[in-house]
Amino acid sequence: MTFSDFIITNAPVLLVAIPLLAAFLCPVMGKISSMVRNFWVMGMMLVTAAVAFILAYRVFVTGPVIYVFGAAAANLAIPLDSGGIPIRIIFTVDAMSAFMDIICAIVGVSVLLYSLSAESRNSSLEGYYTLFFLMIVGVFGMVSTGDIFNFFVFLEILSLASAGLIAYRIDGGLAVEAALKYFILSTLGAIFVLFAIGIFYGQYNALNIAMIAERMQFSMLDKIALVLLVAALAMKCGAVPLHFWTPDAYSMAPSSVTAFLVVASQASLYGLFRVVFTMYNITMNCVTVGWIIIIFGVLSMVVGVTMAIPQKDIKRLMAYHAVSQTGYMLLGVGVGLAVLGNAGLTSAFGFMAMEGGIFHIFNHAMYKGLLFLTAGAIIYRIGTRDLNKMGGLGHTMKYTMIFFMIGALAIAGIPPFNGFASKLMIYESVYLFNPLLAIIAMVVSILTLASFVKVFHSVFMGPKLPEYADVKEAPLPMLIGMGILAAIVILFGLFPQPVVEILVAPAAHALADQGGYIASVLGGA
Amino acid sequence: MLWNLPFITVVILTLIGLVTVLLKKNIIKILLGINILNSAANLFLITLGYREGGVAPIYTLAPSDLMVLPTPQALVLTSIVIGVATSALVLSFAIVIQKKYGTVDIDKIRRLQG
Amino acid sequence: MDMSAPLLTGYGIWVPVAWLAASVVAGIVIYLLWKTGESSYKKGTELERPYLSGNMEPEKGAVHVRASNLYWGFLQALKGYYDVLVPVHTGVLTDYMIWFVAVTAAILVFVGVLS
Secondary structure, three states: OOHHHHHHHHHHHHHHHHHHHHHHHHHHHHHHOHHHHHHHHHHHHHHHHHHHHHHHHHHHHHOOEEEEOOOOOOOOOOOOOOOOOOOOOEEEEOHHHHHHHHHHHHHHHHHHHHHHHHOOOOOOHHHHHHHHHHHHHHHHHHHHEOEHHHHHHHHHHHHHHHHHHHOOOOHHHHHHHHHHHHHHHHHHHHHHHHHHHHHHHHHHOOOEHHHHHHHOOOOHHHHHHHHHHHHHHHHHOOOOOOOOHHHHHHHHOOHHHHHHHHHHHHHHHHHHHHHHHHHHHHHOOHHHHHHHHHHHHHHHHHHHHHHHOOOOEHHHHHHHHHHHHHHHHHHHHHHHHHOOOOHHHHHHHHHHHHHHHHHHHHHHHHHHHHHHHHHHHHHHHHOOOEHHHOOOHHHOOHHHHHHHHHHHHHHOOOOOOHHHHHHHHHHHHHHHHOHHHHHHHHHHHHHHHHHHHHHHHHHHOOOOOHHHOOOOOOOHHHHHHHHHHHHHHHHHHHOHHHHHHHHHHHHHHHHHOHHHHHHHHHOOO | OHHHHHHHHHHHHHHHHHHHHHHOOEHHHHHHHHHHHHHHHHHHHHHHOOOOOOEOOOOOOOOOOOEOOHHHHHHHHHHHHHHHHHHHHHHHHHHHHHHHHOOOEOOOOOOOOO | OOOOOOEEOOOOEEOHHHHHHHHHHHHHHHHHHHHOOOOOOOOOOHHHOOOEOOEOOOOOOOOOOOHHHOOHHHHHHOHHHHHHHHHHOOOOHHHHHHHHHHHHHHHHHHHOOOO
């Protein structure tokens, strides 16, 4: 077996193994010198991203990839002597998982590049990078796994690492307060998930998602499990009215971490979609559950954006916008779910709504990451996060201002940036479902633009303030990190159709097609 | 009836845990509530795998007719490890907050709001 | 793969490249119009200073409209809404957890477990 075969066969597990290795060798590298450590983390992140892209390429070209731990062959999901039951831990990477892997890889690389200079003023960075890689492990694990208990484990790894990073700069206790709230809430959510896993195991004697999906009866116990999972994962992705931890955690975490926390929330969103589409699909009452998700979405959009407008802390404001944008994804995919049982409506607009929601996940990760990174660059240079104290920075931080404008226009859905493409898909398909929802979505976009006009004006516009006379442009690695994300925002905005065709439509198909997922693991259809 | 006793315990523990988490104001007590909830979940999993009269699934030469299911035990082991990590992290947060805020009362730890 | 293929939204289409071309054309027209403007002002004279009805120009920094002054009217108009919404974000962890458990219970009712 050649090296490239080895990589291709083992890509799903390497996706988790490489960041784990990077995480735990990071303190050792730090002992040698900080230069070696920086090369180590950057190199390992690039390798991880390369593996993610190889895996995603393979998934999009040849279909779902499974990796079975400890089996004779990597794709032998059902041991020969087990009587047709997949007993091993399994990674199932279908198009939707690969889609999330790509997001995580891109944001991971740019955020790490950014961290190299953003964090360079602080000491004890070994712990920072170790936790950062553990977050990457958590996200890759959550989106790749095909085993519900494994999902729980990665969820907890992600929560632990995120909480550690949120509290990383103690900040007079504020950051620790945010981390405490985030962590206790997510632990409570994780216990809900664990109960749901127990219910599945008790009923179906299986932990494999495909196996549970195949045996799904939608009994009373399954309903309880569904509710526990939906509530816990909606809380983790920050849907209103379970969003309270989001502004606290997003605003107090170091900016580079916040950009990655967006991806972490989306991994929970992926979990939510995986549960409702792959595990339950049409065995459950799709209309009811779809409407629950739509209501979460509409509340998130409206409350998120209206709470953002009066905020005075730049990152807290952006955090509320993150809540608001999550609402679009929930709305789009929720509409897709609500009409899933009806083939006519699904092909008329339901599938398009799902594509819009999923495309928005990608776009959101890019422009929201970009916005948090620009906020971080501003805070890095002027040392305050209070919007009232800012002004006139456009004179000195020109590139940061351009990147901020790109991000702000994208989040507000202004053409030709990527936010517009996905929002257009959501508006037009949701309008056919229920015009009122589409109108709410558009109003929210307008308010988003209004809110970012406020930020733009108060940060960059106005005369050069005397207290910021000697502020310089952000350092180059930070600009490159932002530049990668900004380039993708523009590129995806200018050429949306190829992206939708190559990445988004397969992902939406993979999500809606429960039979295909089961067949890829259990064989046969 | 006796076979149901563990499940009844799970329900009681869950309720105790939830009430503790929702009504107590001290961070340490909230953590204890979470630990009780975690124990309830663990007990739930372990009970699901129990087969009356079964032997422990660790002995190669055991009579192969009836064994306790091994998977839930592995799950619970993992879950306990995660629970320990959780407790350690929350306790360390509590220490820092006690140092910086001078209190562990959750009602007073609310500088981030609005 | 046609890179500039229009995005099909199921209802209409969206062609960003055409949009961009149109906005470039519009930009050129705007530039030409702007070029026809008066350009013969004298640099370094009174003509360059802002005209504030004859008042002295205040210090830089004093003229910048700070963030919390923006959207004052909007917030005032929606005062009733904000007076309800903002206090809900109490910052108390217990409240957050009660919301979480209560919403879980509400979904239980909605899905039809407790009915």
